[in-house]
Amino acid sequence: MKTEWKLFIILLIACIFGVIFVLPYTLTLQGELLQNLPVPLYVFLAAQIIQSMILFAVAIIIGLHLAKKVGLGLPILEGWIEGREVKSYLKSILGISIGLGILAGILIIGLDYLFSFAGVTINVAQTGQLNPPAWQGFLSSFYGGINEEILLRLFLMTLLVWIFFKIKKTEDGKPTNADMWLAIILAAVIFGIGHLPTLLAITTPSPLLIVRTIVINCVAGIIFGWLYWKKGLESAMISHFSADIVLHVILPLIVVI
Structure with a gap:
């Protein structure tokens, strides 16, 4: 079996687990909205999982195919599948990946704090249970680290690079x-x-609240994108997971304390 197809299977399985792991977090945030479903909850969730599998399968296939053309990829998984030594490279990226992930989480918290000075905050009274418990945040971090990086970096960023590459490229x-x-x-x-969509599900946002949501997440996305470019998708995944641990596990625990 070719390396690309083995990568596809590994990433798709990881995505399925990510979708399942994020469900408790999603159900906590959107529990009231899901009470009025026209179908039983288990049917709705099963349909969501199947729909996600199709979406991520397409994203992975396109992403892997185009990544090879523009010099992007997954050096650790590719090396492991091909029988090459990858432990040393993993060790070399671990520190910067986790460190930049923590930095991204801190930057998001800091920017959110700055926006709060302008009165741009989420109305907790409107949202009810705003912060799911830390264990749900931990599980949802796998979705961020795996699924979002596959969709936003492996698929979308790679596609954009490929389009620009077709228009203009370097001499080599x-x-x-x-x-x-x-x-x-x-x-x-x-x-x-x-x-x-998550913001809209938990509150009625103002224009400034929408700007705040885009800006704070954009900062993190730039960090993850740079890591994908320079270190590989695994580095972006580790960094995104680390940032989500800060935001969805450590921060709620500190707030509770």
Whole structure:
């Protein structure tokens, strides 16, 4: 079996687990909305899982195919599948991946704090249970680290780089740095926009609240995109997971204390 197909199977299985792991978190945030479903909850959840499997399967296939053309990829998983030594590379990226992930989480908290000075906050009275318990946050972090990185970086950022690559490339046939940064920023902005459905599900947002949601997530998306470019998708995954641990596990525990 070719490396690309083995990667596809591994990533799709990981995505399925990510979708399942995020369900408790989602049910806590959107519990009241789900009470008025036209079908039983288990039917709705099963349909969501199947729909997600199809979405991520398509995203993985396209992402892996295009990544090879523009010099992006998953060096650790690819090396492991091909029988190469990858422990040393994993060790070399672990510190910067976790460190930048923690930094991303801190930046999001700091920016959210700054926005609060302008009165841009979520109305807790409107949302009810705003912060799911830490164990749900821990499980949902796998979705962020795996599923969101596959969708936003492996698929979307890679697709953007490939499009720009077709328009302009360096003399040695590689994407230009400017195009890489443009793809990173665009994917990050879309990453921020992708958080709006959750916001809409828990409150009625103002224009400034929408801007706040996009901006704070865009900052993190730029960090994850740079890691994907320079270190590989695994590095972006580790970083995103670390950021979510800060936001969805450590922060709720501190707030409770």
